[in-house]
Amino acid sequence: MDPARTPLGRMLLDEITPVVMVLRTPLVEEACGKNGLSFVEMLSPFCSFSNIDVPVRTASDQPYRLQKFKLRLFYSSDIRQPDVQVANERLKDVITQAGEKDLSNLSSELPQVDELLSSSESDIMPSWFQFFNKELIRTMSFSDHEAFDHPVACLLVVSSKDEQPINRFVDLFNSDQLPSLLNDGAMDPKILKLYLIVHDNQDGAPEKAKKFHNEMRSTFGSNSSQLLCINSSQGGLVEHLQNPWAPFKTDASPTQRLGGFLNIDDFNEIKKLTQDLASKHVIPYMEEKVRVLNQQVSATRKGFKNQIKNLWWRKGKEDTPDASNGPVYTFSSIESQIRVLGDYAFMLRDYELALSNYRLISTDYKLDKAWKRYAGVQEMMGLTFFMLDQSRKEAEYCMENAFNTYLKTGPTGQQNATRSGLWWVEMLKTRDQFKEAAGVYFRISGEEPLHSAVMLEQASYCYLLSKPPMLRKFGFHLILSGNQYKKSDQIKHAIRTYRRSISVLKGTTWSYIQDHVHFHIGQWYSFLGLYDSAVSHLLEVLSCGHQSKTTQEFFLKIFLQTVQKTGKACQVMRLPLPVINSSSLKVVFEDHRTYASPAATGVRESLWQSLEEEIVPSLPAARANWLEVQSNFTSKPNKNSNMCIVGEAIKVAIEFQNPLQISIPLSDVSLMCELCARSDDADSEANSLTAELQNDEATMLTTDRFLNSDMSSFALSNVELTLEGGGRKMVQLTVTPRVEGTLKIVGVKWKFSSSVVGFHNFVTGSVKKIQKGGKKNKQSPADSLKFDVVKTVPRLEGFIQSLPEKVYAGELQQLTLELNNKSHLSVKNLKMKISHPRYLNIGNQRNLNMDYPACLEKKTNSAEKTILEPHTINAPRNVFLFPEDTVVQGDTSFLWPLWLHAAAPGKVSLYIILYYEIENPESFMKYRTLRMLYNLEIFPSLDVSFQISACPSTLEEFLVRMDIANKTSTRNFQIHQLSSIGYQWEISLLQPTDSIYASPTLMSGQAFSCYLILKKSKRLDRAEANGSPVCSLTVSDIQLSTEGAGGKMYDSSLSPVKDFHNVERLQHGKSLEGDSNMVDFVLIYWPLDSETDPGVSDRPSLFSHHECHCSVASTSPISWVVEGPRLIHHDFSTSFCEVTLKMALYNSADAAASVRINTLDLSRNGDAQSRDESTLASGKQAGWYNVSLDSEIKVTSDVSGIQMKPLSSDSASPFVWTGSSSTKVRLPPLSTLGIPLQICVFSPGTYDLSNYILQWSLVLPDDQGNHGETRPSSGTCQGYSYFLTVLQST
Amino acid sequence: MQFFGGSDISPSPPAPTAAGHNANVMYMFNRNGVCLFYREWNRPLRTLNPQQDHKLMFGLLFSLKSLTAKMDPTSADKGNLGVPQLPGQGCSFHSFRTNTYKLSFMESPSGIKIILVTHPRTGDLREALKYIYSLYVEYVTKNPVYAPGSPIRCDLFNTNLDQYVRSIS
Amino acid sequence: MATTACFIIVSRNDIPIYEAEVGSAVKREDVAHLHQFILHAAQDIVQDLAWTTSAMFLKAIDRFNDLVVSVYVTAGHTRLMLLHDSRNDDGIKSFFQEVHELYIKIILNPLYLPGSRITSSHFDTKVRALARKYL
Amino acid sequence: MSRASGPRSGDAIFASVERVNAELFTLTYGAIVRQLLTDLEEVEEVNKQLDQMGYNIGIRLIDEFLAKSNVSRCVDFKETADMIAKVGFKMFLGVTASVTNWDADGTCCSIVLEDNPLVDFVELPDTCQGLYYCNILSGVIRGALEMVSMKTEVTWTRDMLRGDDAFELQVKLLKQVPEEYPYKDDD
């Protein structure tokens, strides 16, 4: 497009135009003053011509016509560099005014990015930028290093009222009020002069003026003298529709009427005057001047010779006074003339000529290091290129060059730089190089805050306008300028820029940026007293975990101060402090299920349900905590909401989280609820009304109301807490409905540092659903926060009295379950289930009021065995039904005994479920359950183990080795008694008690072991006789210590010992009716010293250890003994000696066995035999030899001396088995059989009758073959050694 | 065989001597006795409905296995007759022959049983069965849309099987 | 070593997922936001360049006063941005390359969800070590 | 059954089978774990599901293992456990595992992995404490063993992701289930 039409073009045509200096007498001003105008002002509107149409010839006689043209009129007094201070003041005012204007829309809505982008440059940019820039440029005018501001002509004006106007004209010019430019020789004092006489028609007819005019013509030449008559209109009431002067009156007050006395004739006069001022004088003069100068220049400088000369000459003069702006050039100097030539040409639009001359001169200045002038020329070159609209590169290069060079030349240069910068920017803008333009703006921003603020802001808009828009840069520069505005306390502008920047910075996660912006806006707002806006912004920076502690404190301080300034207690939706962890939301309420302790609520619902299965008629599917997945809502009256009871609190746990490092105080933490009462309720409409209000502040209203009004339909708990830095706390809140209806928990509210109230809506912070096992739950969080409040029903509270947390293993304690019924209704049909009957068992009413452990003592203090009736040994029912008639009346409490047995060391948690039914039929719920949870830690006390081995000497007798170790570190135990429980088994001591061990007590860490004998009780035979399989357990006790309990014995066949014993048996998997080879042991003991470690119960109690299913069966089910004489006197002289022996076989297997006895010949059994024996000894019956020895030692002691000799001398002394050499017998299960044996002895001596073999095999029924039993089904045994001594009878 | 990616697991099938169909029927059972697969190439006589047929076949194998195990003179531990065994436990038969047909049998430790009924004159098919097993692994267990334990419906398996069985002598 | 060096990893959707002041200068609160501003603004430049060149290491793409912004853009358009006042480009380059490798390890951690903050302390220490080594 | 061609070594098989880039495998598994974590929020549940998936995989994988390793009988638990460690891990994951800590009656042992492709690049965030990242492996072993009629219980005793020096799986033989005759003897 035509450069002249571009903004820059217009600017240039406006600014770079010939200057006319005006000299006038006061009377002239007076005349004009009548119109409220100065002389210059009066003329100015008529000095710019849209189509003046003057023919001009270029230096090279190319004709062309000027259309647009403009003259700039200045009083001589104004033709000098304006004072920077003043200029800046003016600029400042401009900005401040603009700021005031903006104040209105400060509180308006933030502009959005997209609308910024859509809107055009003009309406993005504040309007006053243009004006500001123009003013800025003006402040650089009339510099001496460039010529376009130098007056081209001088207009001398005299009023017709002056005396001898002619002389006035002369001394007007001669008076020393000429501008410095003319005086100090910067420009040619010989200047084109024009003479004007002004006549005020108010002073009468213009004859006198005409006369003067003629005189002037004669003196100054005809065509350079003019006459102007003004104020032709009488009364000065002329109205001007569009007032031409307005733009030129900076300080125009609208009331004052301008040009009141000027009528249309005056207008035309003035127009004519200026018209031929321009066309007849100024332009021709300049044209002429250009021609003349051009000739001179070409004479001296064009052509090769001249250039060389010029060059050489400049090299010659090395004396450069100051580097900054080189030598002083007088108007007569060729350089000045070239510059003038260039500028004139430029003003006459002869750009080629201008350019060539600028080129010429710029090199000179460069060589002369006249930097300021050089820069000036470069600047003009750039503009010329632009106007020629050719080689943009060149243009920009020149501008940049000019810019940088100016910067090199000190402070004044700075300003010039700014001007050229502005022109440069315009140039770039017209070429849509906004990015670069922004860069230039940035460079001219400079030091002075206000100035740079404006420049930076303009830069930012350039980024916005660049394609594609560079929003982040936009934001950044807005911030930068905002800072500068703040520095030059233009706070309103600062806020404006910052707020704009938000539009692009909004939603970034660049935390520091966010904080910076919001914090400062907030601060500034509060500075302006707009506290609400301030708070709203400060809120954004509250949760700044990433900032340093000090910053956090600072932010917080400012925030709270601002809040105080607002005066009112401000309520904030979504207050970011503290952070509320919505996913942690956990609602616990009690419908038909109630909880004895908070611990109990923590347990998974599924676990409770599994326990409840047998108790509860039909398992309803309400849920204790809505995060759990549930599918079937069948038995619910209202599908999508839960149930709670009037007067029973709903507990809500929610996690508060403190993102800061500083601790924050919270108070009045409570729930926000809506309760819509049933219509038949008293204050229904009030509540239903609240229920309708859905939006936030509505809820905060209602909640407030409910908090204060004590007759509200529900009660809320109120919590205070302090969150440590970075801390998180679960907060327990409750709401207790007081009337029936539907209750909705809306959210939570809290007061932050007792000044700010924050709200959080649960539904808004809804957590996403878990999806387990493909099951989708149909409930939204909102539903799960809705409750049907139903009429009150009785609720039992229960606990176990004095249940210890820590006990020692084996301890047996009596406890009491206490149930309290707070309501007035009574409940019935109590049922109860305990998860671990092994540890906790239910007693019966009887032993509630008997003293323990005395009640367990046996009546008769004898060790005789008792028999357990079969029915007592069946498994303990896992659901305990309280007696039919048990009813817990209202407001009463109910006791029931429990037994605790610390069965095994370790931690165990006991779940107890109590079921009860409500005793009025129309109650909404038929039943409720009470869930209790207790955790128990059990320390090891005594470690007991039993080892059973068959005893060879007698059948059906076993040796029991009992090892006891005291595992505790502190406690000593008194071993009291041992009971065996099993089919027909009977325990007894090997020796009398006192001889077993020194003391019957066991110090901590001490261990000991002893042997006992276990034998079949005789009653077996009878049982066998009548063929019925044995099915009754017998208990036999032995007292291990005479001390303590007054030698009393405890009866293991009484509950609770019996019950726990049964559980123990079950615990080990096997059925209660185990086979008869199993025997159980119960060891009863108690702690000796009453000194106890803390936490552990010290109530009088027994300890019992149960060892179950000790198998008496040895590896082979077949056992036998050879019975017969040990010592025989026989007279061998008469005959050999026949000895008959009896072998008693016992089959301990539950299957019939066939046994074959092979007697071997003595000759054939050699050392191999004995080796077998030894292996036999070491292998099978380990640990029984020594015992059997000392049990037999009395018998054989006296003869041992003799008997060994013959053995050692000749082991081959002959004896033979007589009778059948091998017998086969069939043994029915669990039976004994006697087999006669016979040997013949031929000589006295001691014989070992162990040379026989038993081969046995069990006859297994097929179905048991695959049991994978460890016991073999067949085997072979060596005979035991049996020593027979035969002596020669005398 | 590209499908095995150069893996030499599967024994290359014995070269077909006489072209033509020696195979009559093939069964495949899993450890639970489910008939995963039944395919017949040549079975003129059909008396029973499939269920009974499969059941009978499985029963035959089952008892035969336990019998053979029972009669095993070498092994020390005799499972009682009819007492179920672990797959691969004790001894195991791999084929028997009647005057009209030959039944070859293999069982993987995972309890997959492959039964191939062929012309009585066909030779030792143990390797062949192994190969069929590897076909099963490749085209059935590795078929993403095959649900373990369900009857096999994979034509890739069928085609490869047919092609191979045709080559059995 | 650079006196000022602010290192930020920016995910494709312009979210800073890792920030560290790795310069030798003592960390000052009041410049933290300035650094962020500069780097944040610099992304406008990166955006232009990213699709025009295929080079990963774009050195000194933007400056503010005496601070220079160098960027390393991965194929996934994750931007490793460094604001620095030192001038050793190849040092910076190799710093970027090694951090990139560390970053990939992070990315490959299945439990790290892309675009979320990098919290691994191991990563942090490694990065700072590299900074000491190269910057 | 003929044991002419005895079991083949894991390395031999691994050399012969088709192999793929381990990263694909590792990352796929990782992605699955993460998806589960997001879907079923509770770590316990994730462990369970991973184990279940592993079990299903084991059921499928066992046959390939048997076919390729040419193992013809898995009756002895000791033997089988060895197989799995020496051959199984090698032929599938390309890593060797060792069997240790046999208990007295040979029904319980540990499979130890020094190297485990599943956990390359994995770092457990604090939110996932209690997660057994490799739980799928235990499932696979359980499933595979069940297919050779060994009911087992497999639990992690060491886990590198939790700072241990190796991965250790404890395999406990509960019982060996013989094959039952599936049909009712109605006729």
Next chain:
Amino acid sequence: MGREVSESCIDSLVTEMVFSFCNRFYADKSDLAARRIEAIGYQVGHQLSERYTMERPRFSDHLEAIKFICKDFWSEVFKKQIDNLKTNHRGTFVLQDNRFRWLSRMSVEPSLETGQEGENKATEAMSMHLYFPCGIIRGALSNLGIPCAVSADISNLPACSFVIRIKA
């Protein structure tokens, strides 16, 4: 790192994943299952592409990226390249793999008695296995800054062609 595992590992893992999501977690809600599976693939692709582009310069245009997927990426993952790449030059690309590994063993019986709904179930089951690779491709591309939609077509097994539509 040239680490490798047996192909059966990834095969069975993918198989089981699809099975679990379709039949266990999201039984009867196949759309949800599909979304999850796709998401898993997306993450994998996302990571892998980041990994495999480690030492290569950024792609300056879409086609380059797609080519990368067809060549380097595919052969890293499947040890072969895409066999055929077509595009309409308006943001749609068709990648064809003549023998897509993960489907090479997939087969159902052109069943006699299962009937129509059986057929549908089979095809649905098959299509479920396509979400994973589709997700991988989408993840890889979007990590390279190319948001797109990916679908697959298995009208003629074992060939499989993936259609990529790049979001403008």
